[in-house]
Amino acid sequence: MPELAEVEFYRKRWALPGTGAVIRKVHVHADRKVFRGTDAQALQRALTGRPLGPSQAAAKQMLFRTGDSGWLGIHLGMSGELFTAPATLNPGRHDHLVLFQEEHALVFRDPRMFGRVLFHDGPAAPDWWRRIAPPILSDAFTVAAVTAFLRRRRRSPLKAVLLQQERFPGVGNWMADEILWRAALPPARPAGALTATEVRRLWRECRQVCRQAMTAIAGKGDHLPADLNVGIPRSWLFLHRWRDGGRCPRTGKPLARATIGGRTTCWSPARQGRI
DNA sequence: GTGCTTGTTGGCCA
DNA sequence: GTGGCCAACAAGCA
Numbered sequence A: 001m002p003e004l005a006e007v008e009f010y011r012k013r014w015a016l017p018g019t020g021a022v023i024r025k026v027h028v029h030a031d032r033k034v035f036r037g038t039d040a041q042a043l044q045r046a047l048t049g050r051p052l053g054p055s056q057a058a059a060k061q062m063l064f065r066t067g068d069s070g071w072l073g074i075h076l077g078m079s080g081e082l083f084t085a086p087a088t089l090n091p092g093r094h095d096h097l098v099l100f101q102e103e104h105a106l107v108f109r110d111p112r113m114f115g116r117v118l119f120h121d122g123p124a125a126p127d128w129w130r131r132i133a134p135p136i137l138s139d140a141f142t143v144a145a146v147t148a149f150l151r152r153r154r155r156s157p158l159k160a161v162l163l164q165q166e167r168f169p170g171v172g173n174w175m176a177d178e179i180l181w182r183a184a185l186p187p188a189r190p191a192g193a194l195t196a197t198e199v200r201r202l203w204r205e206c207r208q209v210c211r212q213a214m215t216a217i218a219g220k221g222d223h224l225p226a227d228l229n230v231g232i233p234r235s236w237l238f239l240h241r242w243r244d245g246g247r248c249p250r251t252g253k254p255l256a257r258a259t260i261g262g263r264t265t266c267w268s269p270a271r272q273g274r275i
Numbered sequence B: 001g002t003g004c005t006t007g008t009t010g011g012c013c014a
Numbered sequence C: 001g002t003g004g005c006c007a008a009c010a011a012g013c014a
Helices: A004-018 A040-047 A143-152 A158-162 A173-182 A196-218
Strands: A025-028 A052-058 A061-066 A070-075 A081-086 A095-100 A104-109 A116-121 A256-260 A263-267
Touching: A004 A052, A004 A061, A004 A081, A004 A104, A004 A196, A025 A040, A040 A070, A040 A116, A143 A196, A158 A173, A158 A263, A173 A196, A173 A263
Parallel strands: none
Antiparallel strands: A025 A095, A052 A061, A061 A070, A070 A116, A081 A104, A095 A104, A256 A263
16 A cells, blocks of 8 residues: 555654654564565564664655664555554554554554565665665656656556656555646556656656645644545545546546556546547 | 455566 | 566455
8 A cells, every 4th residue: 555655654653652762572473474584583682672763764665763773674565554552452463563662562564464574783774775766856856867767668658667666766556647647648658658748747746746645645744644545635536546437536527447557547538548 | 256456576578 | 688567475355
């Protein structure tokens, strides 16, 4: 599920109540797939007794500092979520990592286990974190960079290109559809077929969707919305795209659904056209 | 039972 | 080496 703004939402769910408080006990399901490539027992030893430090979200990843040298990385995959529970929590089957503090239990739950937990001990942030592409909302995300990337992937459908994390970090299935719908571009069109005007429109809507999603879903500053999606306006494709029979919020015409770029894709033929 | 699923990766092929 | 496609991963839900 979680894309850019949702990842930030979940980060805040841990960070707002948990930052600064000591982790007294760490529960891990060490043999679970979410710990692939990570020594879960070493992670458990390293976190116990350390305070949860500052954290950040980037693309679909999160990084929590623990103590002076610990870096806890979390990717939520398809079905992962973070939440807090009372410190008396008894971890369930899918609660692969739980950090118990005095007041709360910080829970990472992931039924499908496509998510991932990483741990790095050292003075500097881990390599995988530093390799994440610069944010869409940064100055590095330029029209020229998007143009060059679309050209490189010129035979791929736009939908598939927007899902490439190396250029569109944090964009997932629904954000890609939202961006293309706003830019009035059909998801199946080959990336190399866009005019300069269309590329600029795509670039602009990438930034708009990211900016608005961050506010609507993750909230501003220390504000955390009560739940995902409560702040999303009806004017977005997002709230109409999931079920068959949905209608385009701009044209009122029926939405179409098909597999494009290997993923379920929803678009408005009346607004975006066919190819 | 069937057929989906908001993500990523590795293998295959051109 | 690069780009493009697809199956696999696992569990829950309709």
